[in-house]
Amino acid sequence: xxxxxxxxxxxxxxxxxxxxxxxxxxxxxxxxxxxxxxxxxxxxxxxxxxxxxxxxxxxxxxxxxxxxxxxxxxxxxxxxxxxxxxxxxxxxxxxxxxxxxxxxxxxxxxxxxxxxxxxxxxxxxxxxxxxxxxxxxxxxxxxxxxxxxxxxx
Amino acid sequence: xxxxxxxxxxxxxxxxxxxxxxxxxxxxxxxxxxxxxxxxxxxxxxxxxxxxxxxxxxxxxxxxxxxxxxxxxxxxxxxxxxxxxxxxxxxxxxxxxxxxxxxxxxxxxxxxxxxxxxxxxxxxxxxxxxxxxxxxxxxxxxxxxxxxxxxxxxxxxxxxxxxxxxxxxxxxxxxxxxxxxxxxxxxxxxxxxxxxxxx
Numbered sequence: 001x002x003x004x005x006x007x008x009x010x011x012x013x014x015x016x017x018x019x020x021x022x023x024x025x026x027x028x029x030x031x032x033x034x035x036x037x038x039x040x041x042x043x044x045x046x047x048x049x050x051x052x053x054x055x056x057x058x059x060x061x062x063x064x065x066x067x068x069x070x071x072x073x074x075x076x077x078x079x080x081x082x083x084x085x086x087x088x089x090x091x092x093x094x095x096x097x098x099x100x101x102x103x104x105x106x107x108x109x110x111x112x113x114x115x116x117x118x119x120x121x122x123x124x125x126x127x128x129x130x131x132x133x134x135x136x137x138x139x140x141x142x143x144x145x146x147x148x149x150x151x152x153x
Numbered sequence: 154x155x156x157x158x159x160x161x162x163x164x165x166x167x168x169x170x171x172x173x174x175x176x177x178x179x180x181x182x183x184x185x186x187x188x189x190x191x192x193x194x195x196x197x198x199x200x201x202x203x204x205x206x207x208x209x210x211x212x213x214x215x216x217x218x219x220x221x222x223x224x225x226x227x228x229x230x231x232x233x234x235x236x237x238x239x240x241x242x243x244x245x246x247x248x249x250x251x252x253x254x255x256x257x258x259x260x261x262x263x264x265x266x267x268x269x270x271x272x273x274x275x276x277x278x279x280x281x282x283x284x285x286x287x288x289x290x291x292x293x294x295x296x297x298x299x300x301x302x303x304x305x306x307x308x309x310x311x312x313x314x315x316x317x318x319x320x321x322x323x324x325x326x327x328x329x330x331x332x333x334x335x336x337x338x339x340x341x342x343x344x345x346x347x348x349x350x351x352x
Contacts, residue, residue, distance in 0.1 A: 011327050014237075025232045031213060034181035043209055134232070138211070141237055144282065 010144040013086050017136050020076045025134040028127075035119045035132045041112050042142045049109035050146045051102065055094045056113040057139055058087050061132070064120065068129035083136065154239045155265040156205045158214045159198045163225065171220045175199040180211035180232060193219065202265065208235035208279065241276055241324045243336035244285055252314045252344045257307040259285050259322055280326045286333070292317040292340070314346035 036042055036057075045053050066084050071077050097103045120128045162171060175191035178184075191199035205212050215229040242262035249256045261277035277283050285302045289309060293316050300307065302322075312318065319340040323333040 022231050028232075031178060031180055031232075032183050037181060137234060137237055141234075 009086075010140060010147065013083060014137070014140050014144070016079050016082055017140060020073075020079045021134070021137055023073070023076065024130060028131045028134045030123065030127060030131060033119065033122060033131065034135065035116055035128065036135045036138050037115065037119065041115055042138065045109065045112060045146075046106075047146070048104065049106050049112075051094060051097055052105035052109040053112055054143060054146070055091070055103060056105075056109070057116065058091050058094070060113070060116055060120075061136070061139070062087055062091065064117075065129050065132040068125045069133055070126060070129075080133070154206065154208050154235050155200070155202045156233070156235060156239075157198055157200050157202070158216065158230070160216050160228065162197060163218050166218070166220055169220055171195070171218050173197065173199075173216050173218055175201075175214060175216045176227075177201055177204050178213040178215075180213065185215070202267065205233070205235055208239065210235075236279075238331070240331055240334060241280070241283070241326065243334050244322050244324050246320060246322050246336050246339045248320060248339055248341045250341050250343050252346045253310065253312050255289075255309045255312060255318055255320070255341060255343065257287060257309065257320055257322075259287075259302065259305045259307070261305075262324060276324065283324055283326055285322050285324055287320065287322045288335075290319045290321075290338075292319060312343050314343050317342045 042053075062084065066080060069080065071080060094103060120132060122128070123131065158175060160173070172193045172195055173191070174193060175188045176185040177188060178186065186204070188199060188201065188204065199214075199216070201212075201214060211232050211234045213230055213232060215227040217227045218225040244262060245260040247258040247260075249258075261275045261283055264274040264276055264279065266273065286299055287302050287307055288297060288299045290297045291313070293313065309318070317340055319338045321335050321338050323335045325331065325333050
């Protein structure tokens, strides 16, 4: 994945999201449900599946979450659109990788992504979108961590 | 990743015999969990390090005050994500010198552990993109400069011989605004320049 997203400035993304994270997470009234299932789903992704899962989750955020999320606050809207623009840029980079066939999708990767969509569909759309947005820091941290070399923890 | 919940006593009950009870919640799980040794306590903090040791999970905590037969509402934290919010300690700094250079060796801090015999995990293993900010101070000229370092060694060259230099370093992970904790100041003097003795 490093070659595919080597030039993406994760720092700017993470810092801009930090500004709206508390407000968005405060609107999440279902703490007993997670969309990205931090420990179970993302942590278990193998390095070979990182590109595919990244691509799938970028699609999830671009085609579902950002479209479904109803946001009124201008600052949050600006941040979300800046994140969306960065994701668009990352999608294009990953498409290049796929063209050069360096983005395989195993069954495990596909299952992991399906679990995310299943979690999303458990909730009503506005709640699901708000919860997914509140978990953006988890996704960004996962990208940053897998963008570097994989380290045993 | 020593995680301690702290709170302030209720304004209206300063000095009264108030006790507190704490619960915590693992995001995505089903219910609030008790912390037995933080039940009916009079101190205003509770160490939840063991309960939040899986740094890739996210957590909430809440506390309520009890005074005589009265019980306050719960006060709840925001969602806490140790992986992104923990403060990373300073690296260990080791210096060696010759006439015109100082070699700096940095060792990443270790993850907090409760017992000395617990296994040691370096923060470098958790944050593979861990970096260091090294500040160098020339005591004679009072000049200071800083450098960002990715690997563990840094050689400062073209220094003044026979001069005291002080070095301080802090660890950081690019991306998130965390307060950095600088190391102690380590000072060392460059040696006499052997060639100047020949003149």
